[in-house]
Amino acid sequence: MDAPVRVRILGVGMGPAHVTSEVADALRSVDYVLAADKTDPETDARTDEDPLLELRRAVVGAFPGPDGPAEVVAITDPPRDRSAGLTASQYESAVADWHAARAARYADVLRRRGGTAAFLVWGDPSLYDSTIRIIEHVRALGVDLGYDVLPGVSAPALLAARHRIVLHEVGRSVHVTTGRRLQEAVAAGLDNIVAMLNPPPHRLDFTGLHEWTIWWGANLGAPGEQLLSGRLGDVEPLLPAARAAAADTDGWVMDLFLLRRT
Template sequence: MGSSVTVRILGVGMGPQHVTAEVADALRTVDYVLGAEKSADDRLLELRRAILRAYPGRNGPAELVALADPQRDRSAGLTTPGYESAVAGWHDARAAQYAAVLRQRGGTAAFLVWGDPSLYDSTIRVVEKVRALLKGQADVDYDVLPGISAPQLLAARHRIVLHEVGRPVHVTTGRRLQEAVAAGMDNIVAMLNPPPERLDFTGLADWTIWWGANLGAPGERLLSGRLADVVPQIPDARAAAEESDGWVMDLFLARKT
C-alpha cells in the first residue's frame, strides 16, 4: 500500500454563518480543500474561501485547490436515463481529477458541501470512486460531518413545518415533480430545480407553494402563496438572486390544500 490520505466531507450550509462547531474544528485540521471551478468568475469559490478564512488552522486558512469542473450534458430534453448517464459520466471525470490531486499531495483534504452531504449531493459517491481509483496506490479514509440543509433553511425562512401533523414529506427533484404527483404525493419538496419555464406545474394551480432562492446568501429571495399566483413571479425573483450573488440555487415546498 502507498501513502495514506484522509478526506473530510464537510457540510457547510450556505456560508460561514452556518458552519457548526464540529465542522469548524474539522476545518482547522485540513491541509487543503478541493473545489470545482465552474467558470472563470465562480463566486461560489470565493464563498468557499470566505469559509476557510473564518475558520483558519494554526498556520492560517487552508489552501483552496480549484479544479476546472468537467462538462456534462445539460440538455433540456434529456430523458431520465439520459440524465442519469450524463451525471454518472460527470462524476467519473470528477473522481479522476480528485484522485490525481490526492495521489500527488496526500495529507488531509476536505470537500465543502453546500447544505448537507446526505441530500442531493454526490460528494460521498465521488469519494468512493476516488477510493476505487487509488486502490493499491494510496489508503484513502474519509469521514462525513453534517451541515444545515436547504429544506431546513426553507422551513425556517417561511416559519413553517415541512409536513402537517403526522404526515410525510416527499423530497425529489424539480424534473420529477409530476412523477411524484402521479404517485399520490401531495406534500413535496423539490430541489435541483431547472429554470422555472422547464418545470411542469400542471394540475397544481390551487396548491400552496413556499419558494426560496439562495437561502442564507445576500441575494436571498422568498415567495409564498397560491401556486398559480406565485409561479409567474419566480423568474424575476430567481434572476434577482443570481444577479446579486453570481449564482442561483432554488427549491420549493408544494402542498395540496
C-alpha cells in the same frame, strides 16, 4: 507509493454563518480543501472566478488553523451534458460520466498531495449531493484513503425556517425529490413535496397544481436570498424575476420549494 490520504466531507450550509463548531474544528485541522471551479473561460464573460468558489474561500478563511486558513485547491470542473430534452436514462448517464470525470481529477490531486483534504458541501452531504459517491469512486481508482462525513444545515431546513413553517402536517410525511420529477411524485399520489435541484421556472411542469400552496426560496442564507409563498397560480408568474434577482446579486442561483395540496 502513493501517500495515504484522509478526506473530510464537510456540510457547510450556505456559508460561514451556518458552519457548526464541529465542522469549524475540522476546517482548522485540514491541510487543504479541494473545490470545483466551474468557470468556463470559453463561454463565461466574467473576468473573476466562479462565485461559488469565492464563497468556499470565504468559508475556509473564516476558520483558520494555527498557520492560517487551509489552502483551497481549485480544480476545473469537467463538462456535463445539461440538455433540456434528456430522457431519465440519458440524464443518469450524463451525471454518471460527470462524476467519473470528477473522481479522476480529484484522485490525481489526492495521490500527489496526500495529507488531510476536505470537500465543502453546500447544505448537507446526505441530501442531493454526490461527494460521498465520488469519494467512493476515488477509492475504487486505487487511492489509499479513509474519510468521514460531518453534517451541515440542509436547504429544506433553511426553507422551513425562513417561511416559519413545518415541512409536514401533523403525523404526515414529506416527499423530497427534484424539480424534473415533480409530476412523477404527483402521479404517485404524493401531495406534500419538497423539490430541489430545480431548472429555470419555464422548464418546471406545474400542470394541474395551480390551486396548491407553494413556499419557495432561492439562495437561502446568501445576500441575494429571495422568498415567495402563496397559491401557486399567483406565485408562478413571479418566480422568473425573483430567481433572476438572486442570480444578479450573488452570481449564482439555487432554489427549492415546498408544494402542498391545499
